[in-house]
Amino acid sequence: xxxxxxxxxxxxxxxxxxxxxxxxxxxxxxxxxxxxxxxxxxxxxxxxxxxxxxxxxxxxxxxxxxxxxxxxxxxxxxxxxxxxxxxxxxxxxxxxxxxxxxxxxxxxxxxxxxxxxxxxxxxxxxxxxxxxxxxxxxxxxxxxxxxxxxxxxxxxxxxxxxxxxxxxxxxxxxxxxxxxxxxxxxxxxxxxxxxxxxxxxxxxxxxxxxxxxxxxxxxxxxxxxxxxxxxxxxxxxxxxxxxxxxxxxxxxxxxxxxxxxxxxxxxxxxxxxxxxxxxxxxxxxxxxxxxxxxxxxxxxxxxxxxxxxxxxxxxxxxxxxxxxxxxxxxxxxxxxxxxxxxxxxxxxxxxxxxxxxxxxxxxxxxxxxxxxxxxxx
Amino acid sequence: xxxxxxxxxxxxxxxxxxxxxxxxxxxxxxxxxxxxxxxxxxxxxxxxxxxxxxxxxxxxxxxxxxxxxxxxxxxxxxxxxxxxxxxxxxxxxxxxxxxxxxxxxxxxxxxxxxxxxxxxxxxxxxxxxxxxxxxxxxxxxxxxxxxxxxxxxxxxxxxxxxxxxxxxxxxxxxxxxxxxxxxxxxxxxxxxxxxxxxxxxxxxxxxxxxxxxxxxxxxxxxxxxxxxxxxxxxxxxxxxxxxxxxxxxxxxxxxxxxxxxxxxxxxxxxxxxxxxxxxxxxxxxxxxxxxxxxxxxxxxxxxxxxxxxxxxxxxxxxxxxxxxxxxxxxxxxxxxxxxxxxxxxxxxxxxxxxxxxxxxxxxxxxxxxxxxxxxxx
Numbered sequence: 037x038x039x040x041x042x043x044x045x046x047x048x049x050x051x052x053x054x055x056x057x058x059x060x061x062x063x064x065x066x067x068x069x070x071x072x073x074x075x076x077x078x079x080x081x082x083x084x085x086x087x088x089x090x091x092x093x094x095x096x097x098x099x100x101x102x103x104x105x106x107x108x109x110x111x112x113x114x115x116x117x118x119x120x121x122x123x124x125x126x127x128x129x130x131x132x133x134x135x136x137x138x139x140x141x142x143x144x145x146x147x148x149x150x151x152x153x154x155x156x157x158x159x160x161x162x163x164x165x166x167x168x169x170x171x172x173x174x175x176x177x178x179x180x181x182x183x184x185x186x187x188x189x190x191x192x193x194x195x196x197x198x199x200x201x202x203x204x205x206x207x208x209x210x211x212x213x214x215x216x217x218x219x220x221x222x223x224x225x226x227x228x229x230x231x232x233x234x235x236x237x238x239x240x241x242x243x244x245x246x247x248x249x250x251x252x253x254x255x256x257x258x259x260x261x262x263x264x265x266x267x268x269x270x271x272x273x274x275x276x277x278x279x280x281x282x283x284x285x286x287x288x289x290x291x292x293x294x295x296x297x298x299x300x301x302x303x304x305x306x307x308x309x310x311x312x313x314x315x316x317x318x319x320x321x322x323x324x325x326x327x328x329x330x331x332x333x334x335x336x337x338x339x340x341x342x343x344x345x346x347x348x349x350x351x352x353x354x355x356x357x358x359x360x361x362x363x364x365x366x367x368x369x370x371x372x373x374x375x376x377x378x379x380x381x382x383x384x385x386x387x388x389x390x391x392x393x394x395x396x397x398x399x400x401x402x403x404x405x406x407x408x409x410x411x412x413x
Numbered sequence: 414x415x416x417x418x419x420x421x422x423x424x425x426x427x428x429x430x431x432x433x434x435x436x437x438x439x440x441x442x443x444x445x446x447x448x449x450x451x452x453x454x455x456x457x458x459x460x461x462x463x464x465x466x467x468x469x470x471x472x473x474x475x476x477x478x479x480x481x482x483x484x485x486x487x488x489x490x491x492x493x494x495x496x497x498x499x500x501x502x503x504x505x506x507x508x509x510x511x512x513x514x515x516x517x518x519x520x521x522x523x524x525x526x527x528x529x530x531x532x533x534x535x536x537x538x539x540x541x542x543x544x545x546x547x548x549x550x551x552x553x554x555x556x557x558x559x560x561x562x563x564x565x566x567x568x569x570x571x572x573x574x575x576x577x578x579x580x581x582x583x584x585x586x587x588x589x590x591x592x593x594x595x596x597x598x599x600x601x602x603x604x605x606x607x608x609x610x611x612x613x614x615x616x617x618x619x620x621x622x623x624x625x626x627x628x629x630x631x632x633x634x635x636x637x638x639x640x641x642x643x644x645x646x647x648x649x650x651x652x653x654x655x656x657x658x659x660x661x662x663x664x665x666x667x668x669x670x671x672x673x674x675x676x677x678x679x680x681x682x683x684x685x686x687x688x689x690x691x692x693x694x695x696x697x698x699x700x701x702x703x704x705x706x707x708x709x710x711x712x713x714x715x716x717x718x719x720x721x722x723x724x725x726x727x728x729x730x731x732x733x734x735x736x737x738x739x740x741x742x743x744x745x746x747x748x749x750x751x752x753x754x755x756x757x758x759x760x761x762x763x764x765x766x767x768x769x770x771x772x773x774x775x776x777x778x779x780x781x782x783x784x785x786x787x788x789x790x
Binding site for chain 1: 481
């Protein structure tokens with residue numbers, strides 16, 4: 037399979053589409069939901085669990101992996117695939133977001149960002165080139181570049197200034213990426229991170245240089261970080277209008293099922309979020325008939341599966357009563373079984389979307405999803 | 414398969430033996446290690462995990478199940494097998510030990526024991542008959558009776574008095590057990606709990622009435638609760654000398670691999686312990702070459718399996734470096750993968766013992782085990 041991107045089918049009545057991303061012999065069919073393996077492990081799940089869930093691609097964090105287990109360990113294993121024993125596609129984010137959200141005492145300069153580790157306070161310096169080197173050690177399939185993240189709302193001038201830096205870093209990153217991968221017959225891909233806060237002209241500028249620099253995809257950053265849902269989807273619609281159609285669009289950090297349906301309708305292709313695993317650990321399950329809290333007294337003797345329409349092992353083998361008991365008894369198995377279900381729920385949504393797009397029936401499928409999901413049966 | 418107990422083979426040079434316990438169509442071959450599902454879940458493991466580990470029987474706790482999920486929920490599911498989706502044999506302890514070790518404000522009378530829940534302080538009353546009723550609701554395959562546990566060292570008179578109560582309760586229990594199961598073509602088994610602290614005459618008396626009352630097996634209680642290893646094994650040797658050979662001998666609470674080898678050499682058949690799962694959660698792995706702490710810096714880049722002689726999925730799929738990373742990063746997967754290995758390690762020991770007994774080679778196999786286990790490679 038040659039490294040490529042192809043649009044397979046676009047829905048007749050919406051912008052939703054099926055695409056295939058082929059990278060290093062691995063095929064990712066979109067719409068795709070990518071579970072998050074922050075530290076090289078999708079929380080509570082093994083690689084075998086992920087295969088059973090039909091994951092196509094997972095996301096891991098350059099910042100976290102750099103700090104732990106560290107680049108030397110990853111090099112020893114020729115990368116994260118071997119280290120965590122996961123052979124399907126891995127996308128790595130650049131660490132930019134984590135530097136801003138987790139670490140203290142960061143100091144941003146032209147050449148990069150100084151920060152101290154959230155684990156032990158030790159000092160570190162990320163440059164665009166180093167972040168590319170780290171991803172080379174991680175040996176992921178889709179890379180991203182160091183960027184500068186802002187919270188919304190952000191001042192226009194602040195956003196413009198941040199974008200300037202991000203562009204500069206993106207340029208250095210892709211040059212270094214090309215140099216590193218020049219000799220490879222089957223190189224990884226690199227996505228641009230599209231910033232610009234809530235400002236259309238900045239988003240447009242960001243897309244234009246990302247495309248002209250030759251990035252393989254558009255990762256939308258700085259959305260779902262403080263703005264309203266309305267603003268978020270208006271910006272997504274605007275971006276989809278102007279974005280070239282020959283690259284995948286990755287909406288970073290989106291995990292709410294309604295949002296993923298909405299974004300796919302608008303034309304986005306890829307999603308990742310810790311929501312399914314984090315909510316699982318809080319006892320919340322995503323189901324066809326809405327979100328449920330498993331500790332609710334109603335489930336104490338309930339011998340039904342979590343979600344009767346789900347095909348995951350949790351729903352095939354265990355009852356709500358047992359899951360409720362595990363959660364209330366603080367049993368670790370609770371986290372695993374609910375995480376399995378929640379991730380499978382989101383992946384299954386993308387499979388339902390794909391089928392609907394094949395049949396030019398996306399809007400109808402979306403309505404069916406919503407009517408069940410909001411019924412709270 | 415008819416409900417029975419058969420001695421298959423005794424080693425020529427030791428008391429170690431292979432037996433089969435057949436109960437309700439399930440066959441348990443001993444020596445057997447039974448993982449502990451305290452609250453209806455072997456911590457961090459699913460039923461599928463247990464099947465993969467080749468578990469023959471697990472142990473669950475009447476006290477814990479009574480408090481959570483509660484008897485009504487278990488009745489709704491026709492017992493624990495359905496509730497936790499585990500179809501192999503389940504042994505339940507009587508709750509006696511938990512009443513004494515976990516609960517506060519207990520008050521012991523002739524008819525039973527008043528105690529307050531360790532969860533919410535609510536008051537409860539266990540009688541011998543009720544504990545049998547609870548196990549009927551749990552629908553386990555091997556039941557035990559309410560007993561009175563003491564810590565060692567215990568005064569002779571105290572031990573004698575406690576034993577008198579235990580005997581009285583055992584008698585009431587087996588009568589109630591027989592009444593409940595009279596009509597059943599394939600009834601569960603019930604084991605006597607042999608008490609008597611470190612006093613030979615009390616242990617002898619305990620075994621004699623347990624046998625005469627018609628119990629299906631001898632569960633040795635009140636050992637490994639404060640006395641020295643030497644005292645413990647001397648008492649075990651004494652018990653094995655006098656115990657009838659047509660019933661299984663279950664050494665409660667034993668989990669250290671050396672101890673299990675020793676006890677099997679002495680003639681015990683069955684074991685349970687939380688050690689493999691509890692140690693796993695503390696980052697300790699049992700291996701052929703001794704115990705190791707996975708967080709040790711030596712494992713940071715170690716691409717070897719935890720135990721090269723082990724056939725569990727943890728050892729087949731993951732490296733020490735990855736396991737070390739997971740543990741140090743507080744990833745939940747660490748608990749599951751180490752628990753899988755530790756339980757498999759103990760079950761594999763019993764498989765090695767069985768093969769050795771078949772070949773009249775137990776002592777030699779024990780020496781090989783010890784020389785590797787103590788080498789700390």
